[in-house]
Amino acid sequence: MEKQWRIVDVLRHSRHDWLNKIQLIKGNLTLNKIERVYEIIDEIIGEMQQETKLTNLKAVQFAEWMMTYNWQTRLISLEYEVLGDECDLSSYDEDLTTWSSNFLNLMEQQADTHDENHMSISIEVLSEEVKLFFDYSGTIKDKDIIVQWLREHRQQAAIHLESFDIHNNEMTVLIKIIL
Numbered sequence: 001m002e003k004q005w006r007i008v009d010v011l012r013h014s015r016h017d018w019l020n021k022i023q024l025i026k027g028n029l030t031l032n033k034i035e036r037v038y039e040i041i042d043e044i045i046g047e048m049q050q051e052t053k054l055t056n057l058k059a060v061q062f063a064e065w066m067m068t069y070n071w072q073t074r075l076i077s078l079e080y081e082v083l084g085d086e087c088d089l090s091s092y093d094e095d096l097t098t099w100s101s102n103f104l105n106l107m108e109q110q111a112d113t114h115d116e117n118h119m120s121i122s123i124e125v126l127s128e129e130v131k132l133f134f135d136y137s138g139t140i141k142d143k144d145i146i147v148q149w150l151r152e153h154r155q156q157a158a159i160h161l162e163s164f165d166i167h168n169n170e171m172t173v174l175i176k177i178i179l
Contacts, residue, residue, distance in 0.1 A: 005068060013071045053082035057123070059089040061097040066121070069104070075111040076104065076138065077118050084125030092177050095157040096132075099175070103134070106149050112139035127179075131162070134173040140166065 005013075021044055028036045054063045069078040089096065104119065111117040117138025124131040140146065143166045150173065154161040162174040 003068075003072065005064070005071075010068075013068070050081055053086070054080065054123075056086045057082065057089045057125070059093040059096055061093050062089070062100065065097050065101055075108050075113060075117055076136075077116075078104070078121070079118070080121045080123065082123045082125065087125050087130065087179065089130065089177070092130075092158045095159055096177065099153065099156055099159045100132075102153070103149075103173070106146065107136060110139070110141045110146060112141065115139040129179055130177045132175050132177075134171075134175075136171040136173075137169065140168060140171060143168070146171070 021040070025037050025040055028034075028040065051067060054066060057063065066078070066080050100121075107117075107119065115138050118136070120135045122133040122135070124133070146166055147164075150161060150164050153159070158177050160176050160178065162176050164173040165171065
């Protein structure tokens with residue numbers, strides 16, 4: 001079960017993240033690394049634009065899960081990007097959140113504590129469907145467990161598994177939602 005965030009928790013984490021970013025800018029200004037400051041600012045702008053795109057999908061639970069995922073100690077770091085136009089995924093919110101959360105929980109169980117594990121999720125909004133591309137790099141202890149889970153969850157409500165490819169240290173999974 002994912003943690004339910006209280007408003008004060010959200011504000012504390014958000015404040016902490018912003019203070020880290022400001023300190024990074026301040027440190028680079030002190031070192032007179034002006035180009036790096038501009039790069040950091042551009043990275044922050046990019047992150048905020050992605051957050052806006054994610055929240056504009058109107059899948060509130062899913063957006064909350066994605067935006068707060070890295071706030072807890074995890075074996076996998078998560079990043080995301082939203083490509084394409086806005087759409088209303090509110091009617092798919094619970095299915096999308098459940099599938100993605102269960103999948104990442106499974107991946108956490110298969111990740112090694114001694115390695116750097118990373119999941120990137122690209123959300124591509126098309127006119128009649130939304131595709132989610134999960135790109136994992138890191139340890140995979142038992143590929144068969146993941147394959148079995150994916151086959152068992154090939155079609156779960158609105159989620160349709162399109163394809164997957166698993167190797168020892170990397171994996172890709174493509175799911176889609178028909179609008």
